[in-house]
Amino acid sequence: MQVSPPDSLKAEIDERVPDLVALRRDLHEHPETAFEEVRTSGIVAQRLRSLGFEVQTGIAQTGVVGLLRGAAAGPDAKTLAIRADMDALPIHELNEIEYRSQLPGKMHACGHDGHTSIALTVADILSRRRADLKGNVKFIFQPAEEIVAGARPMVEAGIMQDVDAVIGLHLISGYPVGRVGVRAGAVFAxxxxxxxxxxxxxxxxxxxxxxxxxxxxxxxxxxxxxxxxxxxxxxxxxxxxxxxxxxxxxxxxxxxxxxxxxxxxxxxxxxxxxxxxxxxxxxxxxxxxxxxxxxxxxxxxxxPPCINDPAITELAYQAALATVGQKKVDTNEDIVTTGGDDMSYFLNTVPGCYFIVGANNPAKDARYPHHHPRFNVDEDALPIAVEMLVRSTLNFF
Ligand SMILES: [Zn+2]
Ligand SMILES: [Zn+2]
Incomplete structure (x- = not known):
């Protein structure tokens, strides 16, 4: 297998941007609310299987887990989990865009369509680096984040038992595109x-x-x-x-x-x-x-609140420096939100880091708050998020 040096990463991601955007738009057109993510989880499982992952489906009803075993992993190799949420909201979309929701009363108004397509792109990129990978990566696609009901049953099903750390991200429509927010301690209420x-x-x-x-x-x-x-x-x-x-x-x-x-x-x-x-x-x-x-x-x-571990946060911070440069990384309390996210159930089982990726761009009309019928993200945030997850993973091993 051909292995690329780390500095070719941006080019590898650029190659995949058309597929990344197409996948995100496809999921956006077909939003599925909590525990009804049947089509979405089917796409996720099919993509993970085609990459040769060990795939488990039907966890917490519609959750999917895919395990990538690094070929350079020794017997004591660690496992890092990457978590994405898949569900949409019971909101009628008012955006007039070519990929608007085809389902009346349902909409991806929080960016979880982005999270799912980002994590699948990361799975693709890391699978091509399997020969070099010194550990295992477990991809977790959870249902029902919006009703705070998907993460907990996935943890209770035992999927975190062989995991050493967890990372994940939220796209934020109120935070400028190009910026990344990474901070230790409590970040979501x-x-x-x-x-x-x-x-x-x-x-x-x-x-x-x-x-x-x-x-x-x-x-x-x-x-x-x-x-x-x-x-x-x-x-x-x-x-x-x-x-x-x-x-x-x-x-x-x-x-x-x-x-x-x-x-x-x-x-x-x-x-x-x-x-x-x-x-x-x-x-x-x-x-x-x-x-x-x-x-x-x-x-x-x-x-529970999402509380980031200092050591894993440092790995994500280093990833952010390499991805967007120091001037575009925020670590202050402005990136803390009183919004909640059930990523906390994963963060309560192992050390981890949940960071935010800016997706605000008024020039592209990506300026409405999360859960608003005109919510949208600047898709330029997607490759940044992919790079953050890949670099954090490589830093972890
Ligand atoms: Zn939400
Ligand atoms: Zn959300």
Whole structure:
């Protein structure tokens, strides 16, 4: 097998850009939402098999794993995992582009079509370097990232047992194309869903003295909850608490019996999560009790924060220097997001690094936020992301 020296990498990637872009556009036209990634995972498995990988399908329903065994790997060789997510969102695409979604109400509005085609291109490039490869590379294609339900069952299925480290990336439409953000520590927030149910005593709206009004109790709770952020949370360990829904009542002259509120909690450490969930319960229940009612608080569907390991992050940082040059690498806190990502389940099993690749370019109309019906990425970000993953992998071995 012919083996190319590392500095030919950019040329190898350039050769594959037409296929990379065509694949991304094909996936974009055929978006599949959580656990319905049947066509997508079929393409992934077929491509990995054609490269000679050991392929497992049907993990966590539609997840795919492909193992590339390096021919230069000794008995103690390490295995690096490269993770990509495959799912789209239940959004109706408003972009007028030739490769727009063919499915009404479904759209790749987070860039996972890019992630899947990037990882497949990396698989192709690394497979051609198999003779030189001193370790194994496990490609993980997960379903259902958008509902935070795909990564965890893949980990529970045991796919990380023989893995030593994991890397991955997210394309970001709000971050300039050409730049790469790599940082140790927490980079994506942890996220919990919150449900608060306030119980009072319903009755006639004209005779409030005969009722316990859960709407008034809820108003006090909503206001007081922000005190947990402004007065009890250190500005050096930020957190976000949003109540996004409040539902109660049937008519203006009736005091309802209960109120349901739903919200989200974002944080960057498990210690902060535990403290805030405990304090939300104490505060809400204390206020409700003081006003004659009661309240239940549930924190559920928790997604841990993504925390990057310093040593693996250094490998990705070196890859970024070689890919885009020092002036276009960001390591400061501006690249941290309060968005969540279930990459955290992989990062919690082995050391790893999740970095971001800029995909913003207003000249190409790639400027809308993630999950927006006009979301798009500048496809010039795709080869940068490929180079980052290939270089990080070569650095790891
Ligand atoms: Zn998303
Ligand atoms: Zn995403």
């Amino acid at each position: 942890g996220a919990d869903k919150l449900r608060l149910t306030v119980y009072g005593k319903g009755g006639h709206g004209g005779m409030p003295e005969t009722t316990i009004d859960p709407i008034v109790i809820s108003a006090q709770i909503i206001t007081a909850l922000q005190m947990l952020i402004s007065r009890e949370t250190s500005p050096f360990h930020p957190a976000v608490l949003t109540i996004g829904t409040i539902h109660a009542g049937t008519a203006g002259n009736i005091v309802p019996g209960e109120v349901e509120m739903n919200g989200t909690l974002r944080y960057f450490s498990v210690a902060e999560q535990e403290r805030l969930v405990r304090r939300i319960g104490e505060l809400a229940q204390g206020i409700a009790a003081a006003m004659g009612g009661s309240c239940t608080v549930e924190a559920y569907d928790s997604c």
